Amino acid sequence: DTAVSQTPKYLVTQMGNDKSIKCEQNLGHDTMYWYKQDSKKFLKIMFSYNNKELIINETVPNRFSPKSPDKAHLNLHINSLELGDSAVYFCASADRVVFGTGELFFGEGSRLTVL
């Protein structure tokens, strides 16, 4: 029973297309995240939602739009894909971060390849 699950795990698409990645967590956590990991392995925060409210919105192109229908789901939609969007996208969730504690758990990642 996967705690943080992402779909799809692999996407291969052409430049200019639109794609979505879905994420669900069954840990009962309040806070969810999207991270981008490039080829150099650095984990870069993109967005975070706490109870469906956007709380972190880093400098990412506005082609990237997150959506949280409820606190257990955080989806990522990407418009007009570019070559530089190729990366692994990780969803994560954590609990009690607003109280100063909080352990982060990652999904398995979604590898996006833009041709």
Added chain:
Amino acid sequence: GIQVEQSPPDLILQEGANSTLRCNFSDSVNNLQWFHQNPWGQLINLFYIPSGTKQNGRLSATTVATERYSLLYISSSQTTDSGVYFCADNTGNQFYFGTGTSLTVIP
């Protein structure tokens, strides 16, 4: 934000050897975690260790929050230990990651 420095950046070990990975923080440690990214890309939680020492099999971790560092010990390394090890801490909603230590264990 918190600056996180990991050392060494790369490490090659013979199977059976021991190693120590280090994580330094620019500010006091709050909720330190260690992760292992295996060769298949999965990010696995190793330790949640805001302070003190924990052990899990061949792995153990020590965090000295007041001195702003944490150590991850790998004993009797195995090829399955290969991958990238990340440490991270958070303040409020934001998590700060190191750039990782890439470990290769050779049979």
